[in-house]
Amino acid sequence: MGTPSSFVADLNDTFWSWLLIPLVIAAGLYFTLRTKVVQLRLLPEMFRVVAEKNPPDPDGTKPVSAFAAFSISAAARVGTGNIAGVATALTLGGPGSVFWMWAMATVGAASAFVESTLAQLYKTRGDEPGTFRGGPAYYMERGLRRRWQGALFAVVITVTFGFVFNAVQANTIVSTGRTSFSALRGSWFEPVLGLALVLLLGVIIFGGVHRIAHVTEVLVPAMAILYILLGITVVLCNIGDLPRVLADIVGGAFGFREVAGGTVGAAIQHGIRRGMFSNEAGLGSSPNAGAAAQVSHPVKQGLVQALGVFFDTMLICSITAFIILTTDPDLSERRGADLTQTALQTTLGAWAGHVLTAVVFMLAFSSMIGNYYYGQANIEFLTGRRSVLHSFRILVLLAVFGGALGSVGLIWNLADVAMGVMALVNLSAIIPLGVIAFRLLDDYQRQRRAGGNPVYRHRPEIADPRGVECWESATARV
Structure with missing residues (x-):
């Protein structure tokens, strides 16, 4: 009889292979065709919109801009999955999995556009001045008139992101810290670092959505730039290996060759799974951040969140893949962040491992912030009681502390199952x-x-006015 972890892993493989992956691909292709390839056709417009500035509200409150909402969602997207997740995909699916990550991002960006545009249309006003909240739970209730479906989604995303994924991020921070500061390791190391994470996160999440947005506006660009610079340095040092790497990626994707035991089926499965885990297209998570923005038209935030998919996969995930593959490692020996760390140290020296520890901290900590916000938006959908929100915040901090102390193997498999359930519920709505x-x-x-x-001036021929709260009617005088 297998262990609980192996049972969940087998269930996970069956669930994704036979149900979720075909559905995700079909939905992405449908949205791509119906929008006339909006994710590529309007790419220049995405950059224009994300840079737009909003004037302060009449009461002087600074609204959450399109870029701030992009930063919140990027904070949750760009996490340890970009370092550990890509490395795991390479060990299980070979270099060909990178190609299928790229394909998944290209198709999935259309799904990201649709879900975040809907989140903007059906958003509601937040408790803090100048704030909004929304997401799949809200468009399920307001657009489909299915309160029960919205409640189901709210529970699943709150548990998955608020508790499980935050525990994973804390565990990864502790793991890389343990490697970099091996001289300081002792029984006190994990509890002390876990407590430090709890205190840092507590200050931010009790500060409200504006503080979340302002922290991620600084943190996300900083972590991305640092990691990209590291990746470019490694690639330049191994520039002669780049043609081989590209050949391995394309060859592994279509079965022209097999690398590290990877087959075409494994490359497709793990590339799509890790791609979806990383960029979250169609998952239903990023619309929670997209709804927080104050923009003049719902499509603007749809475009911004589609851009986020490319930012995550085409840039950050690709950097990780090139860091690893240009060093020509034995993919059968190591897995996860350790593989990325070893590749960096092989090219740049031991100091690069310490820099990666700092990068992982920034990536994982910003993910904790974004993950928490997703849970908050959905707790507020389920109930308006402030005591419940405060209890949720405390439970999030306990999950972070527990993640710093515990093992993460079973949690990752359970998180994949929960993520799949989220995607099913969300896709059935969008x-x-x-x-x-x-x-x-x-x-x-x-x-x-x-x-x-x-x-945007709302018109009934676009959507039922009963579900639209925050957009002025086209018949009203401006």
Whole structure:
């Protein structure tokens, strides 16, 4: 009889291989065709929108901008999955898995566009001045009139991101710290570092959504730039190996060759799974951050979140893959962040391992912030009682402390199952609601062709007005 961890792993493989991966691909292709490849066609527009500045509200409150919402979602997207997850995909699926990560990001960006556009349309006002909240739970209730489905999604995402994923991030920080500071290791190391993480996260999450946005606006660009610079340095040092790496990626993806025991099926499965885990396209998590932005048209945040998928996979995940593959490692020996750390040290020396520890801390800690916000947005959907939100915050901090002390193997497998359930619930909502996102995109493009900055005035032919709260009617005087 297998262990609980192996049982969950087998269940996970069956669930993803036979149900989730085909559904995710089909949904992404459907949205790609219906939006006329919006994720590539409007790529320049994405960069324009993400840089837009919002003026302060009449009461002087600084609203959450499109870039701030992008930062919150990137904080959750860009985490240890970009370092440990890509390395794991390489060991299980070979270099070909990188190609399928890229393919998943390209197709999945259309799903990210649809879900975040819907989140903007169906958002509601937050408790803090100038804030909004929303996400799948809200468009399930307001768009589909299915409160029960929204409640189910809210519970699943709160447990998955608020507790499980935050425990994983804390465990990864402690793991890399243990390697870098081996001279200081002792029975006190994990509890002390875990307590430090609890205190840092507690200061931020009890400070509200504005503090979350302002912290991630600084942290996410800093961590991305540092990691990209490290990756570019490694690639330049091994530039002669780059043609071989690209050949291995393409060859492994289509079965022209097998590397480290990876087959085509394994490359596809692990590339898509790790790609979805990393960029979260169609998962239903990033719309919670997208709904927090104050923009003039729902499509703007849809475009911003689609850009986030490319930022995560095409840039950050690719950097990790090139760091590892240009050093030509034995992929059968190591797995996870340890593989990335070894590759860095092989090329740059021992100091690079310490730098990676700092990068992992920034990546994982910012992910904790974004993960917490997703849970908060959904707790507020389930109940307006402040005591419940405060209890949730305390439980999140306990999960972080427990993750710093515990083993993460079974938790990762359970997290994959929970993530799959999230995706199923979310996709079952955005597929029927997608037609509304298509109408919003048509409205946005019509205004852009006229030379204006698109401003949305709600019209009943786009969506049922009963579910739309925060957008002024087109019949109202501006």
